[in-house]
Amino acid sequence: MEFLDTPPPAARSNSGWNFGRYRRPIPDPAIAAPGPFGRYRLKEWHYSSFVTADWFFAFAAIQLGYSAKVFAYLVDRKNPSVSHEYSVLAPLGKGLSFAPSSVRGETLWTHDSDSLRACYREGWIVDLDLSFGRNRLRGSLRMDDADALALLFLLPNGQPAYTHKGAGFRAGGELKFGNQTLLFDGATGTIDWTRSVALRKTRWQWCSLAGVTAAGDRVGLNLSAQVYADATGDSAENGFWCNGRVYTLGKVDFSIPPDPRREPWVIRSSGSDEVRLEFTPAGTREEHLNLGIVKSDFIQPYGTFRGTVRIPDGALHDVSGLFGVVEKHLSIW
Numbered sequence: 001m002e003f004l005d006t007p008p009p010a011a012r013s014n015s016g017w018n019f020g021r022y023r024r025p026i027p028d029p030a031i032a033a034p035g036p037f038g039r040y041r042l043k044e045w046h047y048s049s050f051v052t053a054d055w056f057f058a059f060a061a062i063q064l065g066y067s068a069k070v071f072a073y074l075v076d077r078k079n080p081s082v083s084h085e086y087s088v089l090a091p092l093g094k095g096l097s098f099a100p101s102s103v104r105g106e107t108l109w110t111h112d113s114d115s116l117r118a119c120y121r122e123g124w125i126v127d128l129d130l131s132f133g134r135n136r137l138r139g140s141l142r143m144d145d146a147d148a149l150a151l152l153f154l155l156p157n158g159q160p161a162y163t164h165k166g167a168g169f170r171a172g173g174e175l176k177f178g179n180q181t182l183l184f185d186g187a188t189g190t191i192d193w194t195r196s197v198a199l200r201k202t203r204w205q206w207c208s209l210a211g212v213t214a215a216g217d218r219v220g221l222n223l224s225a226q227v228y229a230d231a232t233g234d235s236a237e238n239g240f241w242c243n244g245r246v247y248t249l250g251k252v253d254f255s256i257p258p259d260p261r262r263e264p265w266v267i268r269s270s271g272s273d274e275v276r277l278e279f280t281p282a283g284t285r286e287e288h289l290n291l292g293i294v295k296s297d298f299i300q301p302y303g304t305f306r307g308t309v310r311i312p313d314g315a316l317h318d319v320s321g322l323f324g325v326v327e328k329h330l331s332i333w
Helices: none
Strands: 020-022 042-051 055-063 067-076 083-091 106-111 114-120 123-132 135-144 149-154 160-177 180-183 187-197 201-212 218-225 239-242 245-248 252-255 265-269 275-290 295-310 316-318 323-332
Touching: 042 135, 042 201, 042 323, 055 114, 067 106, 067 123, 067 275, 083 123, 083 135, 083 275, 123 160, 135 187, 160 201, 160 239, 187 201, 187 218, 218 252, 275 323
Parallel strands: none
Antiparallel strands: 020 149, 042 055, 042 187, 055 067, 067 083, 106 114, 114 123, 123 135, 135 160, 149 160, 160 180, 160 187, 160 218, 201 218, 201 323, 218 239, 239 245, 252 265, 265 275, 275 295, 295 316, 295 323
8 A cells, every 4th residue: 555645635525435555644533433333333533652761651542432441551661461450441431522633633541530631732742630549640751753553444344444544653651659759751651542443353463663763763563463454464554663764564363372472473564574572461451341342351551562673664673672572452332
């Protein structure tokens, strides 16, 4: 798929959907599901992570129509087998209002005394005050903007999906966890902002990393399989960021071990040396939900990558030691 510098102003124009892959986000990705039950078919989420040498923090706000899910977790990289987690499921999406775009408006979550707000101001600002058991996690994080990998994709069900991916972005801020101050100055961040009239049964594998390499480059990676893919399995959202510039990558295969929580995952390009990665889990966040007609089954280990990524200009980047996540996901929604 061609990679275009300039996106259309909106996902849809008079001539129809503006399917394509763009280096900047579409300002108005106005996607709605048809029919009287359309609100229950439309899926939206905003996931971001922030990583330093000491800490990894990630959150997701997910609007499913019939429910909303908000989770966040904090990992001390010096003791990564122990994480602190926040997770709430809200019937009918109560408490979550979703931004109209990744670069317009704000996503706001309020539940009892908890709140999370993500908005775009020439970069993303995340303000949070969440209960993590006995402690509260509160503060503000920011993430600079850079090249996007923005994709408007025609799904096999004939409906559109839009996703704005970014990784390796400069980030910073400060959080307080109980009485402890967590400094995120010099952090590196990621974003996954998605709106989709998703397939009833959706499956994917995914990985994301961000950080500064031993060579001093600020990098990020987004790879997936079984979603946004053409007939050969080549995912249109595969990309590598180096110092704010994005480069598209081809098809990758995920080799998932029998014990995905503890054993290494292998991610490699098909027929080339573009991606040669091994991921070693340090811990995991997972969810297994079965409500009859609605099911969600995913495991998202976090940990350390080892290996290389070769970008289209031939430059080889060693990402060994960088921190991130992998995911195996199945939803019937």
